[in-house]
Amino acid sequence: MKNDYFHVARGGLNSTFQDLGRKNLYHIGLPFSGAMDKRNYLIANKLIDNNKNNPVLEFAYQGPSLKYFGKKRNIVVTGDVNFRIIKNNNSQNKGECYRTIELDEGDTIDICSTNKSVYGYFSVSGGFKLDKVWDSFSTTIRAQIGPNNGNKLIDGQDIKLNEPNQLSNKRLDFINSKIEFIRVIKGTNFDYFSEQSIKDFFSKDFEVTKFTDRMGMRLEGTKLKNIKKTNIKSEGLVKGTIQIPPDGKPIIMLSDHGTLGGYPKLGVVISADYDKLVQITPGSKIKFKEINLKDAENLYKLYNIETNNILSKIL
Amino acid sequence: MIKNIANLGDAAIYCDFGTEVNKEINSKVIKYFMTLRKKNFKGITNLSPSYNKLVITFDINETSYHNLKQEILDLDVEDKIESEFKKIRIPTCFHNDFSLDIDRLEKRLKKSKREIIDLFLKRKYFCYMTGFVAGMPFLGDTDDKIQLERLETPRVKVPRGSVGLTEQFCNIYTFESPGGWNIIGNTPITIFNTTTQKTPNLISPGDEVIFYEITKKEYLKIYEK
Numbered sequence: 031m032k033n034d035y036f037h038v039a040r041g042g043l044n045s046t047f048q049d050l051g052r053k054n055l056y057h058i059g060l061p062f063s064g065a066m067d068k069r070n071y072l073i074a075n076k077l078i079d080n081n082k083n084n085p086v087l088e089f090a091y092q093g094p095s096l097k098y099f100g101k102k103r104n105i106v107v108t109g110d111v112n113f114r115i116i117k118n119n120n121s122q123n124k125g126e127c128y129r130t131i132e133l134d135e136g137d138t139i140d141i142c143s144t145n146k147s148v149y150g151y152f153s154v155s156g157g158f159k160l161d162k163v164w165d166s167f168s169t170t171i172r173a174q175i176g177p178n179n180g181n182k183l184i185d186g187q188d189i190k191l192n193e194p195n196q197l198s199n200k201r202l203d204f205i206n207s208k209i210e211f212i213r214v215i216k217g218t219n220f221d222y223f224s225e226q227s228i229k230d231f232f233s234k235d236f237e238v239t240k241f242t243d244r245m246g247m248r249l250e251g252t253k254l255k256n257i258k259k260t261n262i263k264s265e266g267l268v269k270g271t272i273q274i275p276p277d278g279k280p281i282i283m284l285s286d287h288g289t290l291g292g293y294p295k296l297g298v299v300i301s302a303d304y305d306k307l308v309q310i311t312p313g314s315k316i317k318f319k320e321i322n323l324k325d326a327e328n329l330y331k332l333y334n335i336e337t338n339n340i341l342s343k344i345l
Numbered sequence: 346m347i348k349n350i351a352n353l354g355d356a357a358i359y360c361d362f363g364t365e366v367n368k369e370i371n372s373k374v375i376k377y378f379m380t381l382r383k384k385n386f387k388g389i390t391n392l393s394p395s396y397n398k399l400v401i402t403f404d405i406n407e408t409s410y411h412n413l414k415q416e417i418l419d420l421d422v423e424d425k426i427e428s429e430f431k432k433i434r435i436p437t438c439f440h441n442d443f444s445l446d447i448d449r450l451e452k453r454l455k456k457s458k459r460e461i462i463d464l465f466l467k468r469k470y471f472c473y474m475t476g477f478v479a480g481m482p483f484l485g486d487t488d489d490k491i492q493l494e495r496l497e498t499p500r501v502k503v504p505r506g507s508v509g510l511t512e513q514f515c516n517i518y519t520f521e522s523p524g525g526w527n528i529i530g531n532t533p534i535t536i537f538n539t540t541t542q543k544t545p546n547l548i549s550p551g552d553e554v555i556f557y558e559i560t561k562k563e564y565l566k567i568y569e570k
C-alpha cells in the first residue's frame with residue numbers, strides 16, 4: 031500500500047524534524063538538539079492526538095510549502111505563524127494556529143512566515159513516517175545526524191506519513207506571551223568580569239544579532255570587560271550558557287550548541303525562560319536579570335505546571 | 346579528587362578537577378565519567394568530560410543539583426579504565442587555501458610558515474577529549490613555540506577538516522562550524538562517521554595522533570574518494 035505523503039514545493043529556511051532531543055552523546059560532541067520551543071512542540075502533538083515523543087516539523091522564519099497526497103487528515107500549526115491553505119479547487123483560506131485543520135488530497139499548506147517570533151511547529155495526524163537515528167527523531171544538521179539524512183527539508187523531496195488518527199476537531203486558546211527579562215544564574219567564571227561590566231550586563235539592553243540560529247544567539251551591546259583571562263581551557267557547555275569571547279559580546283548557547291567551549295561563562299539562562307528566549311527575533315532588545323538556583327528551580331516547576339495546564343485544556 | 350562542585354545553571358553540575366592540563370588529571374576525569382556511565386543515576390542526561398572538568402546535565406523533573414551533588418560526593422570511583430588506545434596518522438595539507446590564519450600565526454609567533462609547520466609536525470599528540478562538534482578531537486601538547494590564543498572574534502564558519510591551534514592544543518574541525526582556533530591546515534579524511542552509532546569517532550580520548558604533510562594534489566585525490 032502506498033503511503034500518504036507531502037510533496038515539498040518549498041523547503042523553507044530551516045525546516046527540520048525534531049522531538050524532545052537526543053541524550054547521552056555530549057561526550058562525543060553531539061548536543062541535545064530537539065525542539066527549540068518545547069512548549070509549542072508539546073502543544074502541536076497534543077492537539078493532533080499524537081504522543082509527546084512524536085517528531086514534528088520545526089521551521090524558522092519562512093516555513094515550507096507542502097502539497098498533500100492521501101486521504102483526509104488533520105494537521106496543526108503552533109507558534110505565532112502566518113500560513114494559508116490552498117484548496118485543490120484553488121480557493122484559499124488563511125490558516126489559524128492552535129486548531130486542527132482538515133487536508134484533502136491535492137491541498138497545499140503554505141507556511142509563509144513566523145510573526146514576531148522565530149520558530150513554529152507543524153504536526154500531522156498519525157505523524158511523519160521516519161526512523162529514529164541514535165535513539166531520537168531530532169535532526170542535528172551540523173553533524174548530519176537524524177531523519178532526512180541529517181538535513182533540513184529540501185525543495186522537491188517527499189515526506190512520507192503514517193496512517194492518520196481519527197479526524198477530530200480541536201482548538202486551544204493560546205497566545206504566546208513575551209518575556210520582559212531573561213533570568214540568569216551566575217556562571218562559573220562570573221568573577222572574571224569587572225564590577226561595571228556585571229552592572230552593565232544586568233541593566234543595559236542587548237540586541238539579538240542576525241548571527242543567531244539553532245546553535246547560538248549572538249548579542250551586541252555594551253562591551254563586557256574581562257579582567258582576569260579571556261580564554262579558559264575548553265570545557266563542557268550546556269544549553270543556555272552565556273559565553274563572553276574577548277570582544278566582549280555575549281553568545282548564548284542554544285539547542286544545537288557546541289558541547290565544549292573555551293570562552294568564560296558569565297551565566298546560564300534558567301530552564302524556565304528557554305522556550306521564550308529562543309523565540310526572540312534578531313534586532314530585538316533583551317534584558318537580563320540575576321536569580322538564584324532555588325528560585326530558578328521553583329520557576330521551572332511553575333513553568334511545567336503551566337505547560338501541563340495548557341495541555342490539559344486540550345481534550 | 347574533585348576540587349570543587351558547583352551548579353552550572355539549574356540543570357547541570359560542574360565538577361572541577363583543577364586548573365592544570367595533564368594526563369594525570371585528565372585520567373581522573375575519565376574515571377569519574379566511566380563510573381557515572383555505569384552507575385546510570387536517575388535523571389542524568391549527559392556527561393561531558395574535558396581536560397580537567399566534568400559537566401553533568403540532568404532532567405530537573407527527575408532530580409536536582411543537590412541530590413546529584415550528594416551522589417557524586419559519595420561515588421566509589423573505579424580505578425581501572427578498560428579501553429584500548431589507538432595510534433592514528435592524519436594527512437594534512439598546509440596550502441595557503443587551507444592555512445587560513447597563517448598570517449596571524451607568523452606575525453604573532455614571529456616565525457615563518459615553514460618553521461611553524463615543522464614544529465607542528467614534530468610532535469605526537471595525546472587526545473584529551475572529543476566534542477564541541479561531533480567527533481572533534483582535542484589534542485596536546487603542541488611545542489610552546491607555536492602556542493597562541495584563540496581569535497578575538499570567533500569565525501562564523503570554519504571549513505570542515507580544518508586543523509586548528511590554540512594554546513598548547515590542536516584540533517580538527519570534523520564539520521563546518523563556528524570556531525575561534527587558529528587554522529593552520531586541513532585534512533581530507535573523515536573523522537566522524539555518521540553511519541555508525543557504536544564507534545563514530547576516529548579519534549577517542551587516550552589515542553595518539555600524528556599529523557603528516559600532503560600536497561594539495563594528494564589532498565584532492567584523498568578527498569575525492
